[in-house]
Amino acid sequence: MSAVLARLSAILVAACLLLTGQAGISPDRAAAADPGYLMTHFIGEGATGQQMYFSYSTDGLNWNDLNSGGMTLRSTVGTRGVRDPALVRSPDGNKYWIIATDLCIGCGQSWDDAINNGSRNLVVWESTDLVTWSKPWLLNVAGAIPEGRNAWAPEAIWDSATNSYVLYWATNGSRNGIQKHRIYYSRTTDFRTTTTPQVYIDRPGTQEIIDTQIVEIPSGVGNYRYVRASGDGQITIEGSNSILGTWTSLGNLSGIGLTGSQVEGPMWLKFKNRDEWALYLDQYAAGKGYMPVLTTSPSTPSASGSYRLPAAGTFNLGGTKKRHGSILNLTAAEDARIQARWANVPGKRLQSFNFQDRYVRHSNFDVRIDQNVTNEDAQFRQRPGLAGSGTVSFESVNFPGHYLRHDGVDFQLAHNDGTTAFAGDATFRQVAGLADSAWSSFQSYNHPDRYIRHYAFQLKLEPITTATGRSDATFRLTS
Template identity: 55%
Template sequence: MKRSLRRFLASLIAFTLAITGLTVAAAQSASAADPSSAYLLVHFTGESSDGEQIYFSASTDGKYWNDLNNGRPTLLSTVGTRGVRDPSIVRSPDGTKFWIVATDLRIASGSGWGNAIDNGSRSIVVWESSDLVNWSAPWLLDVAGPIPDGRNAWAPEAIWNPQTNSYFLYWATNSTRNGVTTHRIWGASTTDFRSISTPQLYIDRGSQSIIDTQIVERDNSAGGFKYYRASGDGQITIEGANSILGSWTYVGDLRGQGLTGSDVEGPILFRYNGTTQTFGMFVDQYATGRGYLPLVTTDITSTANWKVRPRDTYSMGATTKRHGSVLQITAGELDRLKAKWPSAASRIQSYNFEDRFVRHANFQARIDQGVAPYVDSQWILRSGLAGGQAGTVSFESVNYPGYFLRHYGFEVRLEKNDGSSGFAADATFTRVAGLKDSSATSFQSYNFPDRYLRHSAFSLRIDPIGSDTDRQDATFRVS
């Protein structure tokens, strides 16, 4: 074989391998998409001067929530009434786009509820994003204008409908039908949230007003329905169906839990990560102004299975959270959100004891469940005190400003920063991929790099890591 031909074949083989490698890598990247491991709560806070805007809160477990952007709005409406309530967030089936839809309403402007009910905005407010952190300018989408005697458009929601290959967008409108004026749920299809099909009546309770409805999809291989919806219609009513536009069957309400429509509204439904059967529900305690109350079930097919979470097993964060929605997100998406809109305080959750969080107690560091006071488990993650090198952190107590976690004799405790280089080194850790789970986090000692922060008998210390148990004990989730 001539050398020129050999060189040509060698080049061809190399090129083919390169292309093959690129193809395989691309396929692996696409198929190895991060699983959902955290949650984003989109909400408003109330009728304060900036309460009727878009707020973000995040959680790694769906139970303990931290306010992003230090509890300030993340998105502001510059259209319509220049205020929004009842936001809902939806992800496209391929994961490349997100939309937020919200009520175009600002009670804080002084317009009053009577005007909002009978002569409110017929449009909803929409934002679009491809990454959850960079959002378009908001726009108005007229949804109630085509409805005869349509007087407003409240509490919009959206869900992908595979039967129509489009989103089903639905909302409440006050209008008169058959001599009865009340709120009913209307719906339309859309592919881009810029135009919709002709609105059709979706839920009519006769003379009973219905405003808040949210639908969640479920794996119904174990029985029950494929879709469940919760509505505020005098009660928090749960219904089930096997298609979004099909016939819905009454399942029950929350009176057995002592929750009626006089107490709560604005239900949120969401599925917990890593399970097909565990669901959460938040109901807005509007009557007392206390924001969301969480419930949980492992069997959504009966309302008797919903349980109110005990008060010491959750925290909704510092801000009052009103009618919104929950989106399951990946660890990477959570990191982007926290980088764009940092929270003043973080919590550090044990990987293998998910109900326990790093806290200080009598100035000792440990992991506990049901931390009280809650603020004992909140930390400000500062740049490492030992020079602030990239990737290093120091943990400052929220309720003891100037006090940091540091190791001493390899045990970890909370001490006041004395300004010394020794303290700075002891209080600095390098943040690395989780030793047990790369989607989580481990903390390597800055001045003893062969040791990592871990819990042992629930107390914190720094140790060398060898066994699988060690790796679990040294892995945490930061929220």
């Protein structure tokens, strides 16, 4: 670039910054003028596939896996597996919840178990920033339903008329002598207590309904304030002006070749820069995960061309299979936090210097060094230190949100509770190896006279005063 062009560019940048300041735009929004979309979903069967995963998109059609494609939350309650998550933001934007089906097919549960004697609970996480999440808890929503046998595919939508959420889900329950899946609802404000469940959607006869998701439509678009898509043999579209009021059937997607025998898990996305929506559908019959269907008129599915399949090559779902979840339109501040927290950092092993066939690993949340361990118990993501810049923390790959933390002189794998004390205990300065400067040692942030070391193959935090101690306190990060 010529000197003149460089000078002009600098002037333009300064002018833009000045205008930004005059407009009163926050630093977060200035840093991320075009925030994207966050999808939370599961990716398949088994103990790791049925956990929480995050993906990110700048345009709502092309998605990238966050956290190097690894899970972002792991259920440690109930069946220890989760599916069908809904990500809920409070009206003031100060709190978030993930609610999910408590289900782990192939982890000691079959589909017959899940249908006829499954968990009556939902799994819930809570956060104030989309970054640090609580430990999960179980919310019993189906225990009071006559012959209620499970609780699947939860969703929630804020009802400003009552200042509460309408929480809705599917349960295989008995009503009028017919046992089948219906949609039930309760009200809640905190996802810890709920009102008595009531029937919300009951299709005629023996027709079941399992998946449904509601989207709020802006004023001036169509004839309804709310539109919902449901899997009930078809992908049925309905409209209403009240969440719990009368819903009118508007049609289905059979006209574009999509029925409930092919797709499930409807998931809405409203594009930020235009009145257009994507209705994502999980291609479960073909085992392909999500695909988008586009529309500028959600309430007219029967109109020719109203719902349409996107052109080939105009969307990409990324490296992992995306299955039944939900999408959140991010603010600039949320976008920045998500990008920083769930950056793609590969999992690595911490290899012992003086026992080079041994690696740091967790087992039942205790931490030690073991021989030749290659599974995810020995893999950690080296994150920016929780307590201060220029430091590091070690997050477990297979228990995200859990970090190596010292407790006195001992170590454990512990859930980040967001406190200052936890941050200090889980933060270290990476320095030249005490036994070999080509390796590394890790000095405690809040006890700088002590280092991570192993002793009798257990991980400890101790002062280092001997040659043996220096060797025990020296490690290498390796794949």
